[in-house]
Amino acid sequence: DSGVTQTPKHLITATGQRVTLRCSPRSGDLSVYWYQQSLDQGLQFLIQYYNGEERAKGNILERFSAQQFPDLHSELNLSSLELGDSALYFCASSPRDRGRSLNEQFFGPGTRLTVL
Amino acid sequence: DQQVKQNSPSLRVQEGRISILNCDYTNSMFDYFLWYKKYPAEGPTFLISISSIKDKNEDGRFTVFLNKSAKHLSLHIVPSQPGDSAVYFCAASARRDDKIIFGKGTRLHILP
Numbered sequence: 001d002s003g004v005t006q007t008p009k010h011l012i013t014a015t016g017q018r019v020t021l022r023c024s025p026r027s028g029d030l031s032v033y034w035y036q037q038s039l040d041q042g043l044q045f046l047i048q049y050y051n052g053e054e055r056a057k058g059n060i061l062e063r064f065s066a067q068q069f070p071d072l073h074s075e076l077n078l079s080s081l082e083l084g085d086s087a088l089y090f091c092a093s094s095p096r097d098r099g100r101s102l103n104e105q106f107f108g109p110g111t112r113l114t115v116l
Numbered sequence: 117d118q119q120v121k122q123n124s125p126s127l128r129v130q131e132g133r134i135s136i137l138n139c140d141y142t143n144s145m146f147d148y149f150l151w152y153k154k155y156p157a158e159g160p161t162f163l164i165s166i167s168s169i170k171d172k173n174e175d176g177r178f179t180v181f182l183n184k185s186a187k188h189l190s191l192h193i194v195p196s197q198p199g200d201s202a203v204y205f206c207a208a209s210a211r212r213d214d215k216i217i218f219g220k221g222t223r224l225h226i227l228p
Contacts, residue, residue, distance in 0.1 A: 042220035107159030
């Protein structure tokens, strides 16, 4: 158990809909990262937040957005869903913002999103 | 553009033998490399890392080798055990950038 929790575990929805994925980082971790893993793809970095502020952006679509709240939990919002958005979405946390030892991220179990 | 490549989607190794997982990268700015292990229905877990100032890092049965000139790293597992059956992700980052770039993973099967 990494200490990172993600809800829900599974989500099935239809094209055009909007969903929200939730992540609670490990106690004390200030950074939250979101990744997408599609079929036969590696983990694609989407976005990072540190202590409530956006820190880095990866291959995140404009239809997707995220935020980190004062209690440090984070939400990833996916809108106008398409079939190709079906994937595993992972959240990871780490203790601080920058520094070599901080590249070891702790991953949650993921949310499997299925768009029909 | 895939900056971190794991060209073997799967690997089958006999229990007790050495498992060697390979990874190539293209971005010369990468200076820190990591391996993560992932079991089904779980998130990836950190396994071992190596800085570009080293060419080898060892942790128990796991050793990572880095060849900077070839932009290649490998993970050796000796001896391989049944619990090592999992997907292994190679990842890399650059000092200036907190983003970790992952490869697509190699599924390792340890055979009895």
